[in-house]
Every structure is written in C-alpha cells, then in structure tokens.
Amino acid sequence: MEHDLIITNGDAAGELLRRSIAGAEILPWRDVLHDGPVPFTEDLDELSAIRADFLASRGWGTSEQLRNDFEARDRGLAVSEVFDRVALWFEHDLFDQLQLLQILDWFEAHPPEPGKLLLVQSSTFLGTLTPEDIPDFRASEQPVTDEQLSLAALAWAAFRSDTPEEWAELMHRTDDALPYLKPAVLRMLEELPDQRGLNRTERQMLQPLLTTPLNPPQMFALSQRQEEAMFMGDWSFWALLDGLAFGETPLVEGLENAFAGPDDATATQVYLQSTVELTEFGKAVLAAEEDRYAENTMDRWWGGTRLTDENLWRWNADSRSLIPPGVL
Known part of the structure; x- marks a missing residue:
C-alpha cells in the first residue's frame, strides 16, 4: 500500500481525510495568511516564528505553544520526500489559496520526483463533505505541473512584497494554471481600504x-x-x-x-x-x-505590506485599481 501524505487547510478537513483515507498521514496547515504580517524572510522557519507570534497576539495560544506547533508542521513538510505521494487538498477561497501558494512555493524550491506531488482544487468546502464523498475527490487528484509551481512562486513573492503592486498585476494574467487564484487575488485586494x-x-x-x-x-x-x-x-x-x-x-x-x-x-x-x-x-x-x-x-499588515498613515495603499473597487499613498 502506498504511503501518502495529504496536506490540507485545517483540522476539520484534516480529520475528515484522516477518517476516510486509510494509512494516510494528514498535515493541516493551520494559518490565516490573509490576516497579519507575511513579509519576506530568509527561510520558512523565520516566517513561521513571525506568524506564531502574531497569532499569539490574537489569543490563539502562547507564543511558545504556537512556535512549537509551526515547527512541527514545518518538519512534516520537510520530510515529505519519504512518502510515496504528497497530495495537496485545498479549496477555492482566499484562506486556502494563500496556503496553497505558500506550499507550492516551497515545493518549487524543493522539487519532488515527477508525478509525486498531486493537487485537488475543490470548489466545495472540504469540511462539509462526508467520508462517502472522498473517493470521487481522490480520483480527481492531478500531478502538479511546472507551470503551477512557477505561477505559485511568482504569486507568493508578490503577496509578500512591501507594496501590493505586484499582487495587483496578477489580475492581468491570462493563464489558468491555478484556476482559483485570480478570484483570490481580487478578494485580497478588496481587503485594502x-x-x-x-x-x-x-x-x-x-x-x-x-x-x-x-x-x-x-x-x-x-x-x-x-x-x-x-x-x-x-x-x-x-x-x-x-x-x-x-x-x-x-x-x-x-x-x-x-x-x-x-x-x-x-x-x-x-x-x-x-x-x-x-x-x-x-x-x-x-x-x-x-x-x-x-x-x-492606520497600522495593519496586508501580506508583506505594512499599511501605515504614511504608507496607506487603497483599492478602488469601481475601477479595480490601486490608489497609491498620498494620492487622496
């Protein structure tokens, strides 16, 4: 029997997959990347520490507990090479799409064997499924392509940039390697004032x-x-x-x-x-x-952009365009 690792968004989907797919290891990603700082860092460890401290400030746990949780999660990703297959199960919404970008970016820098990395992109919320639904979704797993890895790496870098300009440029791309990316890009832009x-x-x-x-x-x-x-x-x-x-x-x-x-x-x-x-x-x-x-x-993080009184990027929903700081 193949030894599979399944990476998914959080505990609800993870528990369902754990009950439904015998022998699979489940790795929930558990991060709300649309909320709080996601700046450029030297490595995943540094970013995970930043995320853990932010979530601790929101009351999700102590900084020490959350740093330990992130370290355990990241170790699970680092040992993914020991599995026969690694399947990414993610939904269409902004929460999931940002997680998917982060994970695909990691695999773009740590290429797996051809055909080993698989992807399920669901337009249904995974946590609402039943075990009886899972075989059909399992059958929809497709190998991740080089185009998907390249696009995810580009988008993840754009999201972590210190301005939202590169992220907004993704709205003009015509490729559909990641079909739910463009709606997620727009929805994140709409979280600018x-x-x-x-x-x-x-x-x-x-x-x-x-x-x-x-x-x-x-x-x-x-x-x-x-x-x-x-x-x-x-x-x-x-x-x-x-x-x-x-x-x-x-x-x-x-x-x-x-x-x-x-x-x-x-x-x-x-x-x-x-x-x-x-x-x-x-x-x-x-x-x-x-x-x-x-x-x-104003003092709030939007991906890698720290929005402040002096760096107040805005979004014009009517024209779907950025308003740079100081223009209003």
Whole structure:
C-alpha cells in the first residue's frame, strides 16, 4: 500500500481525510495568511516564528505553544520526500489559496520526483463533505505541473512584497494554471481600504447597521452571506470589528470590551451579546462624507505590506485599481 501524505487547510478537513483515507498521514496547515504580517524572510522557519507570534497576539495560544506547533508542521513538510505521494487538498477561497501558494512555493524550491506531488482544487468546502464523498475527490487528484509551481512562486513573492503592486498585476494574467487564484487575488485586494478608509469586510459589517443594531454574531453571519467564497473566521472578523470600535474616532459603539477569547469566558460572552450601533462618524464614513483615516491611525499588515498613515495603499473597487499613498 502506498504511503501518502495529504496536506490540507485545517483540522476539520484534516480529520475528515484522516477518517476516510486509510494509512494516510494528514498535515493541516493551520494559518490565516490573509490576516497579519507575511513579509519576506530568509527561510520558512523565520516566517513561521513571525506568524506564531502574531497569532499569539490574537489569543490563539502562547507564543511558545504556537512556535512549537509551526515547527512541527514545518518538519512534516520537510520530510515529505519519504512518502510515496504528497497530495495537496485545498479549496477555492482566499484562506486556502494563500496556503496553497505558500506550499507550492516551497515545493518549487524543493522539487519532488515527477508525478509525486498531486493537487485537488475543490470548489466545495472540504469540511462539509462526508467520508462517502472522498473517493470521487481522490480520483480527481492531478500531478502538479511546472507551470503551477512557477505561477505559485511568482504569486507568493508578490503577496509578500512591501507594496501590493505586484499582487495587483496578477489580475492581468491570462493563464489558468491555478484556476482559483485570480478570484483570490481580487478578494485580497478588496481587503485594502477604499477611498473612505473601509475594506470590503468592514463595509459588509457596517452597512446593515444603517437599518438596525446587531450583535457581533449577527454581523458576522450577514457578512459571510455576501461572500462569493467564504474565507474569514470569526476571530479575524472580531479583530476588524474591534478596530472599528476602539480607534481614536470610533465608527461603531456598544461593545463593552474588545474580544477576549477563551481565556475570559465572561468577557467573551458579554462581547458576543453586545448590541452594536453606528456612531455619527460611522454613518458619515459610510456615506463617503468622511475618510476614516483622517480621524484614526492606520497600522495593519496586508501580506508583506505594512499599511501605515504614511504608507496607506487603497483599492478602488469601481475601477479595480490601486490608489497609491498620498494620492487622496
């Protein structure tokens, strides 16, 4: 029997594949690369340490625990050569596509034997499947091509660049070696602030509040329904909501505290049951009468680009074009 390694997005898909494919080793990638710093580094170890520290700052665990988890994950990738086959199972959404780019970039620098590296690109969320669905997906595994490796390496470098320009250039490519890449490129660009200082997720958060106050889970559910391919987890969503609520000039009010996570169950319950409303400034920003960042400080990572007051890249959704810092 062949000894397979299957690399996939996270624990839900990983557990399903573990139950469904006898003898396979499963490696969940477990990183929200659309959230936080993904800069150029000397090697994978350095980037993993940066990612672990960022996730620790978000309450996912201690820095030491998360660094250990990333080190174990990266060791699993490094020993992939001992397996007969390595299959990458990833979905169509932004969360998965960024993970896929990172992994394909690694294999582009560490080429496997021809035909050993396989890919399943799914338009279905893997965690929603049943064990009975897996054989059909297994039959769809295809060898990764040189074109796919080259495109992934190009895109991964673009994502980690210190400006979003190279990433935006991917919108103009006509090849379809990675068919879900271009929608993911666009969706990531939409997470840059617009002329009002709101990214797409933030607009989706705030727009329903013009009609009625909502609690955070209701805001999350309504935002998810507007996505062509859902990609954002609730913890990343709460971080964006906190940014709207606790800046120098808030756009929303009603939250008693920032999201506390599992270490403070009482504060988390209070947070999730809070009634969120727009402030007058929030209404003005939504109406394009104010720029959020005329009254608030920007300091957020977007891939390898650190967005600051002095380096505030924006995205014009109508023209699908970047707005460089200082143009507005």
